[in-house]
Amino acid sequence: MLQSDYTTSQLDVLEAEAIHIMREVAAEFERPCLLFSGGKDSIVMLRIAEKAFWPAPIPFPLMHVDTGHNFSDVIEFRDRRVAELNARLVVASVQSSIDAGRVVEETGRRASRNRLQTTTLLDAIEEHEFDAVFGGARRDEEKARAKERVFSFRDDFGQWDPKNQRPELWNLYNARIRKGEHIRVFPLSNWTELDIWDYIRREGIEIPSIYFAHTRKVFERDGMLLADDDVVNRDEEELVFETVVRYRTVGDMTCTGAVQSNAATVEEIIAEIAATRITERGATRADDRTSEAAMEDRKKEGYF
Amino acid sequence: MDILRFATAGSVDDGKSTLIGRLLFDSKAIFEDQLEAVERTSRDRGTEYTDLSLLTDGLRAEREQGITIDVAYRYFATPKRKFIIADTPGHIQYTRNMVTGASTADLAIVLIDARKGVVEQSRRHAFLTTLLRVPHLVLAVNKMDLVDYSQERFEEIREEFTSFAAKLNVSDLTFIPISALHGDNVVSRSENMPWYQGTSLLHHLEHLHIASDRNLVDVRFPVQYVIRPQRATDPAFHDYRGYAGQVAGGVLKPGDEVMHLPSGLTTRVAAIDTFDGPLEEAFAPMSVTLRLEDDIDISRGDMICRPNNQPQVAQDLDAMVCWMSDNMKLGPRSKLVIKHTTRTARALVRDLHYRLDVNTLHRDESAPALGLNEIGRVSLRVTQPLFVDDYARNRLTGGFILIDEATNGTVGAGMIVDAR
Ligand SMILES: Nc1nc2c(ncn2[C@@H]2O[C@H](COP(=O)(O)OP(=O)(O)OP(=O)(O)O)[C@@H](O)[C@H]2O)c(=O)[nH]1
Ligand SMILES: [Mg+2]
Numbered sequence: 001m002l003q004s005d006y007t008t009s010q011l012d013v014l015e016a017e018a019i020h021i022m023r024e025v026a027a028e029f030e031r032p033c034l035l036f037s038g039g040k041d042s043i044v045m046l047r048i049a050e051k052a053f054w055p056a057p058i059p060f061p062l063m064h065v066d067t068g069h070n071f072s073d074v075i076e077f078r079d080r081r082v083a084e085l086n087a088r089l090v091v092a093s094v095q096s097s098i099d100a101g102r103v104v105e106e107t108g109r110r111a112s113r114n115r116l117q118t119t120t121l122l123d124a125i126e127e128h129e130f131d132a133v134f135g136g137a138r139r140d141e142e143k144a145r146a147k148e149r150v151f152s153f154r155d156d157f158g159q160w161d162p163k164n165q166r167p168e169l170w171n172l173y174n175a176r177i178r179k180g181e182h183i184r185v186f187p188l189s190n191w192t193e194l195d196i197w198d199y200i201r202r203e204g205i206e207i208p209s210i211y212f213a214h215t216r217k218v219f220e221r222d223g224m225l226l227a228d229d230d231v232v233n234r235d236e237e238e239l240v241f242e243t244v245v246r247y248r249t250v251g252d253m254t255c256t257g258a259v260q261s262n263a264a265t266v267e268e269i270i271a272e273i274a275a276t277r278i279t280e281r282g283a284t285r286a287d288d289r290t291s292e293a294a295m296e297d298r299k300k301e302g303y304f
Numbered sequence: 305m306d307i308l309r310f311a312t313a314g315s316v317d318d319g320k321s322t323l324i325g326r327l328l329f330d331s332k333a334i335f336e337d338q339l340e341a342v343e344r345t346s347r348d349r350g351t352e353y354t355d356l357s358l359l360t361d362g363l364r365a366e367r368e369q370g371i372t373i374d375v376a377y378r379y380f381a382t383p384k385r386k387f388i389i390a391d392t393p394g395h396i397q398y399t400r401n402m403v404t405g406a407s408t409a410d411l412a413i414v415l416i417d418a419r420k421g422v423v424e425q426s427r428r429h430a431f432l433t434t435l436l437r438v439p440h441l442v443l444a445v446n447k448m449d450l451v452d453y454s455q456e457r458f459e460e461i462r463e464e465f466t467s468f469a470a471k472l473n474v475s476d477l478t479f480i481p482i483s484a485l486h487g488d489n490v491v492s493r494s495e496n497m498p499w500y501q502g503t504s505l506l507h508h509l510e511h512l513h514i515a516s517d518r519n520l521v522d523v524r525f526p527v528q529y530v531i532r533p534q535r536a537t538d539p540a541f542h543d544y545r546g547y548a549g550q551v552a553g554g555v556l557k558p559g560d561e562v563m564h565l566p567s568g569l570t571t572r573v574a575a576i577d578t579f580d581g582p583l584e585e586a587f588a589p590m591s592v593t594l595r596l597e598d599d600i601d602i603s604r605g606d607m608i609c610r611p612n613n614q615p616q617v618a619q620d621l622d623a624m625v626c627w628m629s630d631n632m633k634l635g636p637r638s639k640l641v642i643k644h645t646t647r648t649a650r651a652l653v654r655d656l657h658y659r660l661d662v663n664t665l666h667r668d669e670s671a672p673a674l675g676l677n678e679i680g681r682v683s684l685r686v687t688q689p690l691f692v693d694d695y696a697r698n699r700l701t702g703g704f705i706l707i708d709e710a711t712n713g714t715v716g717a718g719m720i721v722d723a724r
Contacts, residue, residue: 006555006587007515010307010386019591020550023529027604027646051579052548052591055541056533139377143362146376149404162363165374166714167400167628169407171550172643172705176712190388192379282337292345293364 011199015048018187020171021150022052025132025185026059028175032132032185033090035304036062038070038078039250040207041136041188044196046081047205048187049134061088063133065121067113067252068095069231074250077208092124109233112254118303122158125182132175132183135304140192142281144296151175152184158302160184184304193280194273201266210247213264217242224257224284248280257284305381308509309388311406313433314415315425316394319446321372323415323484323505324391325356330491331506333380334359353485360391373398375405384510394425399432399677400628403717406433407703410514411440413505418451418481422464428662430465434472435624435679435719437699439517441477442508448497449483455499471665473696480505518588519698523554523562524615525608526645526691526701531593546577546593547602552645552700553693554610555587556594564600565607565617565691571598588700605647607691615691615701618723620654621684623695625706627674629715632708634682635673640716642686644704649688651706657681681721695719 008016025032034049036042049058064078082089094113097103097120106112125133139146149165151173166174177183188196200207217228219238226232228240232254245258246269263269291297312320325342328334342358345367349355360376361367372393380387390405406412412433416426433441443465451457458481469477480489481500488494491506503511528549533541556562560573576583577593586592594608602608609615627634635656642651659671659680667681674680695702706716 006518006520007306008589010305013307013589016550016589016591020528020589023548023591024646027529053529053531054577054579054593055538055544056531140379143360143376146360146362146378147374163365163373165401167404167705167717168714169404169705169717170699170703171408172703174643174705174707174712174714176641176707178712190377190379192381194381277336279335279337282335292341292367296362296364 011195011202014191014195015051015199017171017190018045018048019052021173021185021187022049022134024173024175025134026053029132029183031128031130032060032134033063033128033130034058034060034134035136036064036078036089037250038064038074038081038208039136040196040200040211041138043081043205043207044191044199045134045136045188046085047203050085058085058087061090063090063092063124063130065092065117065124066094067117068093069113069253071208071210071250071253073210074208090124090128092120094120096120097123109235111233112252114252114255115298117252118158118298118301121304122302125158130182131177132185134185134187136188137186137304138191138193138196139189141279142295144293144299148186148189148299150186150189152186153177154182154184154302156180158182160299160302162296162300194270197266197270197273201270208250210250211269213244213246213262215242216245216258218245218258225260226257227253229253247284249284259284305384305386306514307386307388308411308512308514309390309409310411310413310509311390311392311409311438312415313392313402313406313412313429314394315417315420315423315429316371318394318415318417318426319484320394320415321357321360321391323413323444323446323482323490324378324389325359326484326487326490327506328359328378328380329356330487331380331382371395374401382506382510387509394429396425396428396677399428402429403432403436403626403628406436406438407717409438410517411442411509411512412438413442413444415444415446416461416465418445418447418457418461421461422468424663427468430469431472431662431665432626434474435626437696437719439475439514440512441474442505443477443479444505445479445481446484448481448488449486453481453488453494453496455497478502478508480508519553520555520587521553522613522615522693522698523556523608523610524552524693524698524701525549525556525594526552526647527602527604527606527608528646529604530602546595547608548591548593549646550591551586551588553588553698555585557585558582561611562596562608563611563614564602565609565614566689567600569598569600570611571596571600573597605645607645609691615693616723617689618692619686619689620724621686621690621692621720622722623682623684623704623718623720624679625674625682626679626717627676627715628717629708629713630676632715633673633675634716639709641707641709642684642704643707644690644692645701647688647690649686649690651684651686653682654685655683657683692720692723694721
């Protein structure tokens with residue numbers, strides 16, 4: 001008999017699991033959509049979707065919740081990717097939610113549209129009657145996310161109830177909901193930040209340039225480097241300086257910090273991440289710093 | 305590098321979350337900001353040491369009550385392996401979350417408090433892990449620091465558990481004395497227990513052989529999704545018809561003779577397609593797309609297998625069911641939705657044979673119904689044939705979930721023991 005141990009590498013196991021999840025959603029839901037922000041996780045998720053249905057096109061639209069405070073580089077990347085895939089993109093705009101009076105713009109130095117996104121997202125889900133929404137969240141990102149199911153049930157109000165989650169056994173996912181409810185689906189649940197980068201390297205996936213080291217005008221706040229930009233309110237004392245940075249996560253400019261780094265290639269980024277002693281959200285996200293359970297609270301309201 | 309999935313189990317406060325925290329901490333998988341946050345919270349609450357259980361107990365309610373409510377998934381890697389950890393709750397009320405975490409585990413660590421010994425919940429969880437056929441079991445006798453690292457106490461517990469385990473189906477059982485709080489025998493061998501000759505827990509996890517746990521014999525390919533790219537831009541794909549799914553058992557190769565169920569028609573595998581090109585073979589847990597030589601009417605929920613090795617085609621199932629609903633009981637005449645592989649049907653409970661007492665493993669044949677967290681053997685009649693194997697032979701084709709049609713909640717986990 002031929003000797004083969006039929007082992008599967010960790011990236012292949014994670015990819016196979018994610019593909020299975022995507023196909024399950026395509027088979028069981030009527031109107032799924034995939035949240036695509038142009039960030040690394042959603043880029044990987046999109047590649048998995050391409051693989052899951054090949055040679056057929058991806059059988060659902062993409063959606064981006066646009067705060068209007070995004071990095072232009074990322075928006076260009078988003079549009080290019082959508083065009084290449086010939087996909088349909090729904091843009092849900094926080095500015096429109098503000099204009100329609102659904103939410104009120106925050107004011108002051110720390111004003112951010114991060115929290116407002118939840119309303120925009122939930123309104124869009126309702127308007128388009130999406131019943132399943134793919135998100136690129138990973139359990140290694142944050143302690144509340146570490147608790148979430150792959151198929152995460154949301155009630156009529158888009159709320160997550162962490163104390164009453166559906167049991168989820170083997171690879172059997174319960175897709176049953178009533179009208180108005182939906183399921184958030186996280187195919188990358190079991191991936192770590194390092195897995196994402198290893199996969200980007202292995203697959204040769206293109207990513208927006210802000211992930212690589214570049215020179216940028218920034219200022220320091222709470223130990224984070226925020227971009228100097230019209231949309232980020234800044235005090236006189238917060239001095240702008242130029243330095244070499246890259247982004248570890250891509251989100252709203254007002255609450256996403258850059259890290260000082262010279263990593264200019266994917267290989268260098270992997271070496272940097274493998275050695276880092278700080279989590280990606282800890283290093284770069286002001287939104288998680290407001291309280292111990294900030295993410296849990298936002299998720300309960302319907303956040304990503 | 306391969307992946308080992310493991311779950312913790314055991315009674316409340318036996319130290320599961322602390323152990324995971326310790327494992328992550330000592331293997332340097334904790335980041336500075338996570339540690340600072342945990343230190344801050346420990347200080348705020350007046351705990352004199354850093355409470356490592358806070359690394360996994362991430363929900364507000366868990367921190368308020370000091371217990372685990374739902375599974376936390378954590379990840380770490382050593383040069384040997386990547387690990388996916390499911391830290392499960394010990395409280396009986398949250399048994400369903402423990403079952404969620406253990407269902408996919410290659411190994412379970414059942415913790416026992418060295419002072420208390422084997423208690424009912426340790427037995428329940430040990431039983432559940434064997435019912436779920438977690439292939440490897442570690443019995444970690446924890447809090448050895450509180451019993452003066454006594455070999456005698458360890459041996460007592462080992463004996464007590466061994467006699468209970470004799471009644472269970474345990475294929476691989478290892479005992480390790482540890483202190484999760486102080487790190488004895490967690491990542492490295494403890495100097496406090498020179499009498500212990502075995503390896504540390506991490507060493508055991510790194511070196512365990514798991515490749516042979518998978519079923520590579522019985523070809524099982526539940527059809528998940530039919531790929532028909534009618535609007536493909538490439539005309540070469542205009543007539544493409546592929547059957548997508550995740551291999552649940554066996555090894556498939558192009559040219560293999562295969563059988564389609566329910567039709568019973570046979571054909572051959574024309575190709576195993578993926579986005580990255582065709583494959584020479586496919587096995588679990590790969591997600592692939594099969595093309596077949598003949599045009600057969602195949603849809604989601606069907607099964608592809610080998611003509612000389614077929615699953616049971618069954619509408620009558622006997623299964624062990626773990627019941628997980630808090631507002632409804634499972635008894636004769638209960639009607640539910642059943643999801644098995646990629647097939648969904650309706651099921652009627654014909655009979656409840658017995659309810660198990662997890663403490664004694666006594667079978668109570670007079671039990672009228674199963675309540676929350678109870679386990680029993682039932683007979684089900686299903687509205688459509690399912691393609692099943694005994695759960696002991698294949699976790700993926702032998703397991704199913706039950707869904708309450710009224711609430712859409714997942715209320716039962718079933719493991720097939722017999723089918724007709
Ligand atoms: N002395 C001592 N205390 C320990 C040890 N391991 C855990 N503890 C303590 O036991 C208590 C409970 O620990 P947890 O880790 O929260 O227990 P658990 O098993 O996760 O509990 P649940 O998840 O709620 O079932 C905490 O106060 C720990 O500090 C140990 O090895 N020695
Ligand atoms: Mg715990």
